[in-house]
Amino acid sequence: MAAGSPSAARWIRAKAAVPVIGGSLAYMHDPLEFMRQLHDRHGAVAPVAMPGGGPAVFVLGPDACGAVLQNGDKAFVNGWELLVGPFFHRGLMLLDGAEHKQHRRILQQAFTRGRIEAYTAALHPAVAGELGTWRAAARFPAYPALKRLTLNLATQIFMGGHRIADPAELDRVNRAFIDCVQAAGAILRVAVAGNKWHRATRGRATLERFLTGQLPAAREAGGDDLFSVLTRVEDEDGTRFGDADVVNHMIFLLMAAHDTTTSTVSTAMYHLGRHPDWQERVRAETQALGPEPTVQQLNDLPDLDMVIKECQRLVPPVPVLARRTVKDTEVAGRRIAAGTRAVVCLQLSHYLPEYWTRPEAFDPERFSPQRREDRSHRFAWAPFGGGVHKCLGMAFSDIEVRTVLTQILGRFRWSVPAGYVPPMSNVSLPYPKDGLPIDLRAPVALNG
Numbered sequence: 001m002a003a004g005s006p007s008a009a010r011w012i013r014a015k016a017a018v019p020v021i022g023g024s025l026a027y028m029h030d031p032l033e034f035m036r037q038l039h040d041r042h043g044a045v046a047p048v049a050m051p052g053g054g055p056a057v058f059v060l061g062p063d064a065c066g067a068v069l070q071n072g073d074k075a076f077v078n079g080w081e082l083l084v085g086p087f088f089h090r091g092l093m094l095l096d097g098a099e100h101k102q103h104r105r106i107l108q109q110a111f112t113r114g115r116i117e118a119y120t121a122a123l124h125p126a127v128a129g130e131l132g133t134w135r136a137a138a139r140f141p142a143y144p145a146l147k148r149l150t151l152n153l154a155t156q157i158f159m160g161g162h163r164i165a166d167p168a169e170l171d172r173v174n175r176a177f178i179d180c181v182q183a184a185g186a187i188l189r190v191a192v193a194g195n196k197w198h199r200a201t202r203g204r205a206t207l208e209r210f211l212t213g214q215l216p217a218a219r220e221a222g223g224d225d226l227f228s229v230l231t232r233v234e235d236e237d238g239t240r241f242g243d244a245d246v247v248n249h250m251i252f253l254l255m256a257a258h259d260t261t262t263s264t265v266s267t268a269m270y271h272l273g274r275h276p277d278w279q280e281r282v283r284a285e286t287q288a289l290g291p292e293p294t295v296q297q298l299n300d301l302p303d304l305d306m307v308i309k310e311c312q313r314l315v316p317p318v319p320v321l322a323r324r325t326v327k328d329t330e331v332a333g334r335r336i337a338a339g340t341r342a343v344v345c346l347q348l349s350h351y352l353p354e355y356w357t358r359p360e361a362f363d364p365e366r367f368s369p370q371r372r373e374d375r376s377h378r379f380a381w382a383p384f385g386g387g388v389h390k391c392l393g394m395a396f397s398d399i400e401v402r403t404v405l406t407q408i409l410g411r412f413r414w415s416v417p418a419g420y421v422p423p424m425s426n427v428s429l430p431y432p433k434d435g436l437p438i439d440l441r442a443p444v445a446l447n448g
């Protein structure tokens with residue numbers, strides 16, 4: 001979808017409008033405002049200065065984002081290596097071309113409907129166990145509690161935690177996992193004794209050692225956890241992953257699933273805490289569910305569906321995607337030279353008034369069948385990306401988010417003070433810096 005003829009297209013200016021430190025600080029302070037200003041000033045492709053140097057652009061608006069993600073002339077490859085390469089090494093998102101295609105075909109077999117049903121069956125008791133530890137409190141720190149919850153779900157559903165008999169070992173693995181996840185938010189991206197990058201490098205090594213050691217047991221168990229499943233999935237030609245591939249994909253999947261799911265649930269807790277009418281509405285919808293709803297039942301919750309979509313519009317867990325050009329190309333009438341880093345700004349599209357009415361407002365009804373504002377443009381709502389790298393865990397994440405939210409709604413009522421807006425960290429994936437304190441009240445009388 002490269003726009004404009006080559007002769008009409010203008011080369012993107014090599015010189016960035018904003019210096020690297022100023023630009024990085026402006027982005028971290030308010031990414032959406034930064035994107036808006038670039039869009040107003042430069043249109044769909046804006047030159048920026050990025051840490052590490054070299055030519056770089058921000059890609060803005062759904063036309064341009066769609067063109068890059070669909071990658072018609074194959075000019076773009078993933079650009080994540082620089083940001084998360086050491087920890088996500090050879091994860092699916094970091095592969096390209098034929099190799100990516102082959103690995104994705106195999107990995108897809110771990111996310112079929114049948115597999116998701118099996119993961120969901122294991123999710124219910126795991127979520128119930130975690131929520132059983134929550135206690136009502138006036139300033140309950142929702143974000144760290146949700147992070148703990150999703151981490152434990154990952155250990156159970158992904159890694160087959162029940163096979164880890166030694167609690168000290170389980171702790172070590174959880175710690176290593178947390179260290180790796182936190183590195184994405186490191187400002188200093190060089191290992192210096194004791195810093196985030198250093199801890200993450202050690203964490204990655206611990207995870208590799210642990211998963212490699214557990215591989216024979218995971219293979220033998222033939223279980224329904226993701227780790228066991230990865231040891232035996234194969235594509236139509238019977239190709240399977242080698243041991244190193246299983247370990248690399250496991251580590252990436254743990255990371256890909258963790259902060260993203262936590263972010264969506266925590267955004268939903270914030271908005272449902274702020275809008276008690278919506279909280280009651282989705283609670284009423286979920287009350288008819290039994291303690292262990294099926295995938296079908298969880299998918300058939302239209303109000304909750306609208307709330308989740310609206311939360312992912314307002315706070316996309318992955319607000320920008322990283323790409324780089326391997327040849328000269330053209331996007332929205334602007335020519336981009338080979339070797340340029342491209343930051344695909346999904347978040348801006350979620351807020352453009354051309355596509356959304358009152359984009360700043362929490363208004364789940366915009367996704368109702370009567371309005372379907374997300375259909376205003378194919379890439380107006382794109383929290384899961386698009387093109388060949390579109391999120392592979394989308395269906396599973398949706399079920400995980402629904403399972404967690406329905407169980408929370410069944411156990412608690414909560415609110416946030418009027419006018420409270422959580423201060424967000426935007427160094428890597430967005431999260432509330434203050435831990436999202438909520439007034440958590442328990443218990444809700446079920447069906448009452």
Ligand code: HEM
Nearest residue numbers: 092093256257260261317318383384385389391392393397
């Ligand atoms: C709300 C939750 C989630 C969001 C918003 C999200 C978002 C994304 C986005 C935007 C991408 C595209 C990256 C790119 O194009 O560079 C992606 C890729 C990916 N996601 Fe998710 N994700 C979520 C949850 C999950 C979960 C739960 C899993 C696994 C269980 C997962 C697995 C993956 C994988 C494997 C890829 C790489 C796909 C590829 O490169 O072919 N994600 N995700």
